[in-house]
Amino acid sequence: MADSDGDYVEELSDDETAHQVTRGGGPGTRSRKRGGLSSRRGLGGGQSQRKARWEDLQRSWDTVVEGADGSINSTVVGLLDAGKRKRSLRDTTPLQRGIIRHLILVLDLSSAMAEKDLLPTRYLLTIRYAQEFVREFFEQNPISQLGVIGMKDGLAVRISDMSGNPTEHITAIQQLGVQEPKGHPSLQNALDMVRAVLYHTPSHGTREVLIIFGALLSSDPGDIHQTINSLVNDRIRVSIVGLAAQVAICRELCMKTNGGDDSTYGVALNDSHFRELVLATTTPPVTRSAKMSASSLLMMGFPSRIVETQASLCACHSKLTKGGYLCSRCSSKVCSLPAECPACGLTLILSTHLARSYHHLFPLRNWLEVPWNDAGKSDHCFACQIPFPPVPDEHDRVSAATAVNSGTTTAPLAVMAVGTTTSVSSRYECSVCHNHFCIDCDVWSHEVVHNCPGCLSAPPPAPEHLHNGTAAMANGSLVSGDEMELG
Incomplete structure (x- = not known):
């Protein structure tokens, strides 16, 4: 029995003529037109077929690039690295902050x-x-x-x-x-x-x-x-x-x-x-007003930790403790630092606390992505010593770029170009010491330690001017002697 939809003719009202529904072409295609007539063979010559909204679906897995082995493991790793790189890329402009x-x-x-x-x-x-x-x-x-x-x-x-x-x-x-x-x-x-x-x-x-x-x-x-x-x-x-x-x-x-x-x-x-x-x-936050930017002296105490043979009451919680910190001004004992002395109001901190707050004023610069042309300078991460991917020859690089642009998966290096914020060579270079690091060390250096391992491990520069045994360091601090000439 033939499909009855092909012979179906319906008179549409004025309200229904505003909504034209087009279903897929074929013998059973039915389309509603302004005149209220339906066609057996779909839309005739010259009339464009309009898709329904549900037909324009964009699936996230359609854009996934497979590797040479047919898996998407490398693609997933590339997407995770792109997320890590996005978190580490921040504004590194040195500004005055509170x-x-x-x-x-x-x-x-x-x-x-x-x-x-x-x-x-x-x-x-x-x-x-x-x-x-x-x-x-x-x-x-x-x-x-x-x-x-x-x-x-x-x-x-x-x-x-x-x-x-x-x-x-x-x-x-x-x-x-x-x-x-x-x-x-x-x-x-x-x-x-x-x-x-x-x-x-x-x-x-x-x-x-x-x-x-x-x-x-x-x-x-x-x-x-x-x-x-x-x-x-x-x-x-x-x-x-x-x-x-x-x-x-x-x-x-x-x-x-x-x-x-x-x-x-x-x-x-x-x-x-x-x-x-x-x-x-x-x-x-950044200091905006001139009143907030004005310099002011703040008195702080840097107490050392003590361990007593017998427990005594602390001034902050009135609890019996054997360990604590004695206020530098009034010798009152507090449990932990940083804290404000309950007796005299002096701010008590450790030197490490002040050093950890200092990195906000001079943030670590964002590291640069290393292209394949410069990737031959290193074969492992400078910090964690993890091996980098080997540098391919020129033919493989062109094949990988062509595969990514065309959407094919024949090139073995196509998966390495996933994500626009990651390095194609998996290497990131410090602009000061020019050492290469992996993505994990990039995130760790920018979010945890706020210092470059390569810059910290570099040997100190040689003294520039020596007079009678006097040595001057690169930052201009005097080491010994009576005379010093700064370069």
């Missing part, structure tokens, strides 16, 4: 955080990323202080006080996991509490707020615009990470408190983007 920071983390604990668009829920994912943020914040800013505030039931609740001990904040945030989000958030009440907490902070430090906001409304008791003006007068910067959609009052809040810059307000697209927006706040 390395002594006072930041308040505000968490949305309202019923809007119970949504499951971010698995397992917005609430549980926020708690996990908040703990990662606390660890990373004190890793990058060891001489700064942090406090945590929550928003629920139209009120602002205190989660942890302002302190420099990350363990206290992480423990307080973990206890939120047993609670349930409820009520509506209140930005105004949270910002008023933030102003009260940051009111007594010293002027040499920055005042910042990071808000993780998952709702689309704010239950405020008064005019929030007055609160925004108060934040501007108090020099408090606000950064917001939205989880639902962009809210006009959040954008205005970030723009006014950051000198017209609204880049501190972002809406998370997925869980990985959410994590990037949260951890981006670990970098100290």
